[in-house]
Amino acid sequence: MSSIVVVGGTSGLGLEIARHYAEKGDRVTLTGRDAGRAAAAAKDVGGDTTGLALDLAAPHDIAAALAGIESVDGLVLAAIERDLNTVADYDIARALRLVTLKLVGYTEVVHALAPRIATDGAIVLFGGLAKERPYPGSTTVSTVNGGVAGLLNTLVVELAPIRVNAIHPGIVGDSPYWRDRDLSHVIARTPCGQLARMTDIVDAVAFLLGNRAVNGVSLNVDGGWLLG
Numbered sequence: 001m002s003s004i005v006v007v008g009g010t011s012g013l014g015l016e017i018a019r020h021y022a023e024k025g026d027r028v029t030l031t032g033r034d035a036g037r038a039a040a041a042a043k044d045v046g047g048d049t050t051g052l053a054l055d056l057a058a059p060h061d062i063a064a065a066l067a068g069i070e071s072v073d074g075l076v077l078a079a080i081e082r083d084l085n086t087v088a089d090y091d092i093a094r095a096l097r098l099v100t101l102k103l104v105g106y107t108e109v110v111h112a113l114a115p116r117i118a119t120d121g122a123i124v125l126f127g128g129l130a131k132e133r134p135y136p137g138s139t140t141v142s143t144v145n146g147g148v149a150g151l152l153n154t155l156v157v158e159l160a161p162i163r164v165n166a167i168h169p170g171i172v173g174d175s176p177y178w179r180d181r182d183l184s185h186v187i188a189r190t191p192c193g194q195l196a197r198m199t200d201i202v203d204a205v206a207f208l209l210g211n212r213a214v215n216g217v218s219l220n221v222d223g224g225w226l227l228g
């Protein structure tokens with residue numbers, strides 16, 4: 001049995017990743033901002049799953065929130081709080097929150113847990129292809145997903161031999177944020193004719209966490225969207 005931590009595991013992709021490992025019989029810790037919501041998600045996932053509250057946008061408090069985790073074999077950083085920002089109508093407070101969450105918050109989680117991550121353990125960072133292909137309101141999302149690529153490089157070197165990889169999904173058609181929107185224009189530009197589903201992302205994360213030779217990889221999971 002492995003110990004898997006999913007930061008941002010109360011909804012969307014993180015929740016499905018938590019479910020995947022719980023169903024395999026692993027010990028799972030999933031996090032969200034609210035303790036009650038995290039506990040409810042853990043109960044829904046079932047198995048040996050615990051919910052934990054931490055706010056990545058308040059990085060000084062992260063280490064204390066993670067103090068109860070004894071050991072980590074797999075760490076997935078999936079949280080996001082989208083800010084719908086544009087340069088023309090720039091909300092600095094929202095931008096600061098998201099930049100702190102994804103770049104400082106993700107890094108502080110790794111810093112806090114690093115001494116407890118197994119030497120043959122692995123980390124997956126979530127970026128996203130808004131960094132290559134922005135959508136209206138994605139200014140900060142595009143920025144932080146670009147930052148994830150740099151964070152990956154330094155973590156691979158600093159944490160060796162722990163492996164670190166990043167996943168950059170395209171638009172995941174059945175994820176809660178996108179599933180009620182008209183995505184026909186995105187599908188039209190996707191060479192394989194269908195958008196990635198949450199199950200495709202879970203599969204890719206399991207590959208990145210599990211394959212002992214894959215390290216420092218930024219994996220696009222987008223049905224070839226960038227070429228369409």
Ligand SMILES: NC(=O)c1ccc[n+]([C@@H]2O[C@H](COP(=O)([O-])OP(=O)(O)OC[C@H]3O[C@@H](n4cnc5c(N)ncnc54)[C@H](OP(=O)(O)O)[C@@H]3O)[C@@H](O)[C@H]2O)c1
Pocket residue numbers: 007008009010011012013014031032033034037038054055056057077078079080081101126127128129130168169170171172173175176177178
């Ligand atoms: N969905 C897509 O199509 C897509 C495409 C490309 C990239 N991605 C990336 O994939 C990851 C997951 O996306 P998603 O769509 O599945 O997200 P989501 O459904 O919106 O879930 C976001 C998660 O982040 C947590 N969270 C939000 N603010 C937080 C904070 N300040 N501190 C700690 N946790 C916080 C939420 O927990 P609570 O609400 O319980 O606090 C929730 O568990 C993100 O990194 C996103 O950038 C997604």
